Amino acid sequence: MENGIFKRIKKDWVIYAMLFPAILYFSIFHIVPIIGMKLAFQDYRVIGDNVWVGLKHFNVLFSSPAFLDVIKNTVIISSMKMFFFFPVPVIMALMINELRNGPYRKYIQSVIYLPHFLSWVVIAGVWISLLSPVDGGINVIRGFFQLPSVDFMTSKDNIRWVLVFQEMWRSAGWDSIIYLAAIMKISPALYEAARIDGASTFQQMKFITLPQLMGTVVVVFILNLGFFMNAGFDQVFNMINDSVISVIDILDTYVYRIGIINGQYAYATAASLFKGVIGITLILSTHFIAKRFTGKGVW
Known part of the structure; x- marks a missing residue:
């Protein structure tokens, strides 16, 4: 062997x-x-x-109101990203797959893949400028429709949505590659048979593409759940400010602050270990649930 x-x-x-x-x-x-x-x-x-x-550090951790607020923010932001962002790459892959014009398709793919290669520092700068209450593009458009200017970067009601749409803009195109690759593996004979039977493009997508794609969707969903407690350190770190820290201070920024800045290494390690245990638990539980009901999982 x-x-x-x-x-x-x-x-x-x-x-x-x-x-x-x-x-x-x-x-x-x-x-x-x-x-x-x-x-x-x-x-x-x-x-x-x-x-x-x-367990001294864990006892202090779970009795800290600040830590509980951080967990709450992490869960809310991750849930928003999971619910609103996860379906977007799938939809995008289905739409790209229907593009028959070769050069136009390549152009669209290049445009939607490009943001993935930008650092979060650059992306934060672009979005801060775009959302500026004075001359940002979004508020210029709002002004055209006689709507009041909004300072999105200091608004506790809007900043979480900014993170969701920012993540969507950066990663949806790149993440769609996985689903496009899965679509390319589907046998063309299935589509030919469907067309002979008179199936429309939408019916082919509904009854062939989506069912064949579900295995990949389930695996990616389970793997994403493993990163549920991440919520995007680089993104939040570059977008956070004193006005909105109470609603977007997540577990990773909390660990960075108490560990790297304040030097409480053991306490920060306890918080990170808690995050890792939650991630493993989510992956295993979701895998076994998906395996039982769909027959498909990570392994």
């Missing part, structure tokens, strides 16, 4: 060499840090050995 593995590696060594940087990245930044999770059960000491304190 081991000889067979080494033979395959030797045969396809170029492919494994290309995979090595990704393996190295995940090993350094995702696997090795797991060892440091024991700090959540210790008091950190700059000099000398750390002192084992058991």
